[in-house]
Amino acid sequence: MLTINLKNAKAAFSNLVDGAIRGEFVTITRHGKPVAALVSVEAAEIARKAMARRRSGLIAYLRTFPGGEFERNRAPSRDVEL
Numbered sequence: 373m374l375t376i377n378l379k380n381a382k383a384a385f386s387n388l389v390d391g392a393i394r395g396e397f398v399t400i401t402r403h404g405k406p407v408a409a410l411v412s413v414e415a416a417e418i419a420r421k422a423m424a425r426r427r428s429g430l431i432a433y434l435r436t437f438p439g440g441e442f443e444r445n446r447a448p449s450r451d452v453e454l
Contacts, residue, residue, distance in 0.1 A: 375399040375406070 374388075374396060381388060381400045388398050388410055398410040411419075 373397045373399060375401060377404075378402045378407070381410075 374391070376384070376388070376398060378400055381398070391398060392410050392412050395412060395415075397415070399406050400408040400410065
């Protein structure tokens with residue numbers, strides 16, 4: 373993985389894009405801190421799909437167990453109204 377500062381990335385942008393097309397990853401820094409990454413469209417799609425995966429919640433998980441039909445207890449949880 374190549375790391376390059378923003379000023380040099382601007383000057384060599386075309387070459388960096390060519391590298392991304394070939395599958396290289398480029399980290400762009402500003403003031404010494406990583407702020408962006410240049411990757412191929414394929415790599416970006418893989419990352420986007422991985423981040424979009426939704427995990428089921430606790431209730432959906434519990435419903436997968438036998439006898440997972442739960443009813444909500446509508447009774448007040450305290451004797452005093454706040």
